[in-house]
Amino acid sequence: xxxxxxxxxxxxxxxxxxxxxxxxxxxxxxxxxxxxxxxxxxxxxxxxxxxxxxxxxxxxxxxxxxxxxxxxxxxxxxxxxxxxxxxxxxxxxxxxxxxxxxxxxxxxxxxxxxxxxxxxxxxxxxxxxxxxxxxxxxxxxxxxxxxxxxxxxxxxxxxxxxxxxxxxxxxxxxxxxxxxxxxxxxxxxxxxxxxxxxxxxxxxxxxxxxxxxxxxxxxxxxxxxxxxxxxxxxxxxxxxxxxxxxxxxxxxxxxxxxxxxxxxxxxxxxxxxxxxxxxxxxxxxx
Numbered sequence: 081x082x083x084x085x086x087x088x089x090x091x092x093x094x095x096x097x098x099x100x101x102x103x104x105x106x107x108x109x110x111x112x113x114x115x116x117x118x119x120x121x122x123x124x125x126x127x128x129x130x131x132x133x134x135x136x137x138x139x140x141x142x143x144x145x146x147x148x149x150x151x152x153x154x155x156x157x158x159x160x161x162x163x164x165x166x167x168x169x170x171x172x173x174x175x176x177x178x179x180x181x182x183x184x185x186x187x188x189x190x191x192x193x194x195x196x197x198x199x200x201x202x203x204x205x206x207x208x209x210x211x212x213x214x215x216x217x218x219x220x221x222x223x224x225x226x227x228x229x230x231x232x233x234x235x236x237x238x239x240x241x242x243x244x245x246x247x248x249x250x251x252x253x254x255x256x257x258x259x260x261x262x263x264x265x266x267x268x269x270x271x272x273x274x275x276x277x278x279x280x281x282x283x284x285x286x287x288x289x290x291x292x293x294x295x296x297x298x299x300x301x302x303x304x305x306x307x308x309x310x311x312x313x314x315x316x317x318x319x320x321x322x323x324x325x326x327x328x329x330x331x332x333x334x335x336x337x338x339x340x341x342x343x344x345x346x347x348x349x350x351x352x353x354x355x356x357x358x359x360x361x362x363x364x365x366x
Contacts, residue, residue: 083338084281088241089121090334091160091193097297097326098230099123100195104237104285104292110147110203112228113221116298118330123296126225129215145208152200155180156232158295162192163242168250179236179271180253188246191280191336197294198236198253198271198286204297205229215301226327230297236271236286237294242279244336249276253286299324 081087085102092100101108102122114126130140159165168181179198186192205211215222238251252274271286285292301324332340 081281081337083119083334084241085338086119086121086331087191087334087336087338088193088239088281090329090331090338091191091241092158092195092295093329095160096158096295098232098295099298099327100193100239100295101293104294105290106293108228108231108293108296110205110228110231113225115226116327116330121329121331123228123298127221129222129227132221145206145210147203148206149201149203152202152232154199156197156200156234156295157182158193158195159184160193162187162190163194165194177255178252179255181250183248183250184240185248186242186246188242189244191242191244193241194239195294196238196251197232197234197292200232200234203231203233226298226300227324228296229299229324231293232295233291233293235288235290235292236273237284237292238273238275239283239294241281245279247279249278251275298327300327301325 089100089102092098099116099121102120106122108123108125109128109130111129111131112123112125112127113129115124116122117124157165164185166183166185168183180196182196184194215227236253238253240251254272254274256270256272270288273284273286275282275284332342335341
């Protein structure tokens with residue numbers, strides 16, 4: 081499949097507004113800026129607001145401006161349309177060695193995608209008004225670019241994209257070594273995935289000493305972000321990062337092989353509320 085990464089990323093983005101990192105070992109940092117590669121869906125890095133010279137004149141080493149990191153619970157499961165998940169209760173006897181077990185059921189007919197992250201951690205830009213002002217100081221290099229405002233990292237992940245056939249399978253994350261991964265007193269404990277999948281595209285990683293980054297969020301400032309207040313008119317605009325626009329895919333709607341469907345027919349695909357660009361319109365009645 082020539083465009084497997086783009087198809088998987090598109091399926092995940094359509095349901096979460098976040099972007100899948102096809103190779104979670106590829107480092108993506110909060111504050112990175114760049115574009116999305118149309119052919120693969122991968123992030124095309126150009127720089128980082130914390131390290132690139134000539135972006136801002138203010139010292140970004142101020143601890144108050146550093147990215148904020150917080151825990152995200154035991155797991156984070158993302159699934160596209162056409163797939164259902166069920167977490168299996170682990171028996172007390174198995175609980176020592178089994179960290180997570182999930183059952184999947186794919187309807188078939190169309191490709192579907194799932195992503196599982198174990199013990200995710202969220203890293204994001206701080207809620208500090210100075211970040212907004214900093215970005216406005218030197219907009220030239222950032223105009224038209226997308227900014228990574230959040231990354232989700234974890235010590236173990238699983239990604240799967242199905243074919244167009246119905247199937248069921250399970251994945252299990254098991255602890256290995258003489259100690260539990262959370263204790264890791266001897267430094268030899270870890271994780272390993274096991275699965276029964278046979279048809280689709282399956283990727284995984286597990287290492288308690290590795291920071292995998294399977295998912296990240298891209299934002300772009302609103303169109304009037306770079307305008308001085310004197311040119312904005314009477315409209316009051318909330319420039320906070322949370323109010324920035326999520327980034328839409330740069331490609332036309334994709335077919336089952338990840339090819340751009342230039343003759344996309346919304347009615348034929350069952351998408352009755354769409355913009356002219358082919359993406360779902362959630363505000364049909366506005």
